[in-house]
Amino acid sequence: MSETAAVARMVRTVREARRWAQVDLAQAAGVSQGFVSKVEKGLLPLTAEYLVAIAEALAVPADLLRVTDSIGGVEVTCLHHRRRSSAMSVKVVRAVEGLTQLTRLSVDGLSEDVNDSRPQLLQLTRMPLAEHGDPSAVAASLRRAWGLPKGPIEDLVGLLESAGVRLVRRDLGTAAQDAVSTWPTDGQPLILLNRDLPPDRERFTLAHEVGHLLMHQLPSDDQEKEANRFAGEFLAPADELEPLLRGLTVRQFAKLADLKMTWKVSMAMLIQRAADLGCVSASQFKTFRIRLNQYGWSKHEPGDLPTETPRHVAGLIAAQLDRHEQDVDAVAGLALMLPEPFRRHYLPLVVDESAAVEVRS
Ligand SMILES: [Zn+2]
Numbered sequence: 001m002s003e004t005a006a007v008a009r010m011v012r013t014v015r016e017a018r019r020w021a022q023v024d025l026a027q028a029a030g031v032s033q034g035f036v037s038k039v040e041k042g043l044l045p046l047t048a049e050y051l052v053a054i055a056e057a058l059a060v061p062a063d064l065l066r067v068t069d070s071i072g073g074v075e076v077t078c079l080h081h082r083r084r085s086s087a088m089s090v091k092v093v094r095a096v097e098g099l100t101q102l103t104r105l106s107v108d109g110l111s112e113d114v115n116d117s118r119p120q121l122l123q124l125t126r127m128p129l130a131e132h133g134d135p136s137a138v139a140a141s142l143r144r145a146w147g148l149p150k151g152p153i154e155d156l157v158g159l160l161e162s163a164g165v166r167l168v169r170r171d172l173g174t175a176a177q178d179a180v181s182t183w184p185t186d187g188q189p190l191i192l193l194n195r196d197l198p199p200d201r202e203r204f205t206l207a208h209e210v211g212h213l214l215m216h217q218l219p220s221d222d223q224e225k226e227a228n229r230f231a232g233e234f235l236a237p238a239d240e241l242e243p244l245l246r247g248l249t250v251r252q253f254a255k256l257a258d259l260k261m262t263w264k265v266s267m268a269m270l271i272q273r274a275a276d277l278g279c280v281s282a283s284q285f286k287t288f289r290i291r292l293n294q295y296g297w298s299k300h301e302p303g304d305l306p307t308e309t310p311r312h313v314a315g316l317i318a319a320q321l322d323r324h325e326q327d328v329d330a331v332a333g334l335a336l337m338l339p340e341p342f343r344r345h346y347l348p349l350v351v352d353e354s355a356a357v358e359v360r361s
Helices: 002-019 022-029 035-042 050-056 078-085 090-111 135-145 154-161 198-217 221-233 239-245 253-263 269-277 282-294 312-323 328-334 339-345 349-350 353-357
Strands: 166-170 179-182 189-193
Touching: 002 022, 002 035, 002 050, 002 090, 002 166, 022 050, 035 349, 050 282, 078 090, 078 179, 078 269, 090 166, 090 179, 090 189, 090 328, 135 198, 154 198, 166 312, 166 339, 166 353, 179 198, 189 198, 198 221, 221 269, 221 328, 239 253, 239 269, 312 328, 312 349, 339 349
Parallel strands: 166 189
Antiparallel strands: 179 189
8 A cells, every 4th residue: 555545544534533524624734625635535645744734633643644554444343234224424433433443553553562471262263154054053153162151151351352352442422333343354353342331231232243243244134133143142042041031921020130130131132032032922022122111221221230341452551551661652652642542542441450460561
């Protein structure tokens, strides 16, 4: 990729992540909109002086705009589905995609020259539906491949991190999207989680994204349903759950609440599973849903599950801070970020000192 083409791509990615129109960038950088348009089309090589002006306007280091790695498009994610169903504007979708690419570049930069000393015991490999049949079979295969015992998955975050999945929590700037995942051909999968999701919802979202990573390389009409079915079976296998849900009546919210705490999944998901597994009738399912809404539980359910904290990226940052004698500015530079946003978005991850034991420089 030529430098002009690389700069064109990065200027556009960062601008879109900021949710700026070309005219906003033009004003901030003191150039014309036509100038920005030509730069983003790769028609105008930027002199060093203009490169710095544009980087300053975007509040990123100039080095970020010179990145020539293949960042590729975000692969199949819920975003494609949302875009089709118009639940999110194109502007918001592009912002989330841009943020995903920038996060990936930051984590790649933070990984440089630190050795992850943990043995990677688990592998995540693609499992196309054409070979594995259906999403439930894919979930069962993954449980087998990872040697998971029967019963609930106690620490889903730890499990995914030990399989090399990078997890980052960040404000996605929209409540319409819980997470985005990407799996670059030459790198590790990354799941970007929206901040402040309740733990039950976050666990389901994570499992849903793993379903996309394993099963989907091209967008399809059924991808969301398939990722949900994968998540349901992965978190709570049918052969274990069905006997527990059989005969469930619409008065038994207390039983659902118990199952929720044991399996660490939402009552809403248990009700959905009960319907999918034929444990409740269509009319019972409807009644359950109505009651969830009446109680105000469709957004926040009662029953607090423990929060699971991603530790790997925090460990990378701690290791880099050790290597650079606690020079935050230098470590921000590795993440291709200016110090202030780096402090705001990434340093809070390292407050848990135990994170540092995971990775050594
Ligand atoms: Zn999805």
